[in-house]
Amino acid sequence: MKKIIAALSIVVVSATVALAGWLEDFQTAYEAENIQVAVEGALEQGTAPAEIIESALGIESLNPQNLVKALYCAGVNGIDINAAAKKYKISEDIVIAGHKQSVAECGDQVVDAQAYPNNNSRFFNPPPNGNGNGHGPRHGASPFQPEPN
Incomplete structure (x- = not known):
C-alpha cells in the first residue's frame, strides 16, 4: 500500500511540475x-487550447483577440478555439475578429476556412430534411424554385 501511495505522490508532483513548467515558459x-x-x-509542450486560453486570460496586458489570432495562426482547430472561448467567456465578436486577423496575417497556416459559428450560416445550422421547410425536396425539383404549398 505504501508503494502505491508513493507512486501516486510522484505522479502528482510530476504533473504539477510539468504544469508549472509550461505556464512559466508561456509567460x-x-x-x-x-x-x-x-x-x-x-x-x-502538449498544452490544450483551453488551458492556454484560461492561463493567458490572467495576463492583464494581453488582448484576447491577439490570443485567438495566435491560436489560429498556430494551426489550432476552430472548433477547439470556439469551445474554449465560449467556456472562458470570450465573445463571438472577438473570436471572429481574431480569425479574420489570422487569415490576413498568417494566410495558409490557418486551418479552418469557416472557423467560427455564424448563426445565419447553413454550414453550422443545416435545415431539417434538406430544404428548410421540413418536408424534404420534391423528386426532380430544382433547388432554386420554390415548392408549391
Whole structure:
C-alpha cells in the first residue's frame, strides 16, 4: 500500500511540475517575444487550447483577440478555439475578429476556412430534411424554385 501511495505522490508532483513548467515558459515567451511565440511553445509542450486560453486570460496586458489570432495562426482547430472561448467567456465578436486577423496575417497556416459559428450560416445550422421547410425536396425539383404549398 505504501508503494502505491508513493507512486501516486510522484505522479502528482510530476504533473504539477510539468504544469508549472509550461505556464512559466508561456509567460516568459510572452514577455520576451510575443503571444504567437508563447502559444506555439505551449502547443509544442502538449498544452490544450483551453488551458492556454484560461492561463493567458490572467495576463492583464494581453488582448484576447491577439490570443485567438495566435491560436489560429498556430494551426489550432476552430472548433477547439470556439469551445474554449465560449467556456472562458470570450465573445463571438472577438473570436471572429481574431480569425479574420489570422487569415490576413498568417494566410495558409490557418486551418479552418469557416472557423467560427455564424448563426445565419447553413454550414453550422443545416435545415431539417434538406430544404428548410421540413418536408424534404420534391423528386426532380430544382433547388432554386420554390415548392408549391
